[in-house]
Amino acid sequence: MDNFWLNALWSVTPTVIVGLLFWLIIRSILRSDRTERETYAKLEAEERAKRGLSTDTQNGEKQ
Template structure:
């Protein structure tokens, strides 16, 4: 039991840094996904607007 606490004390910082890295990467991936969705939405709106303008012009 005496060797359990030093072993846990040695592992906790690594686990903590691993969790921080995981949360940071998760946030980056979610932000990228949301940005791609927003860009796709904007492009779809632009395409619809361009199609309406070209249809009105002809």
């Protein structure tokens, strides 16, 4: 019986490791994208404030 559980553990281990790596990679991609979008939005708001434009523009139209 001990051999069965050891074999089961060795069978599942690679799948778990690959799954964790995939999860970490996707998580880091999504976090970096979110951070980049927040930074870009902040820079864009600063530029709009410098030019005196409203931050509530829609579809590129000035208000």
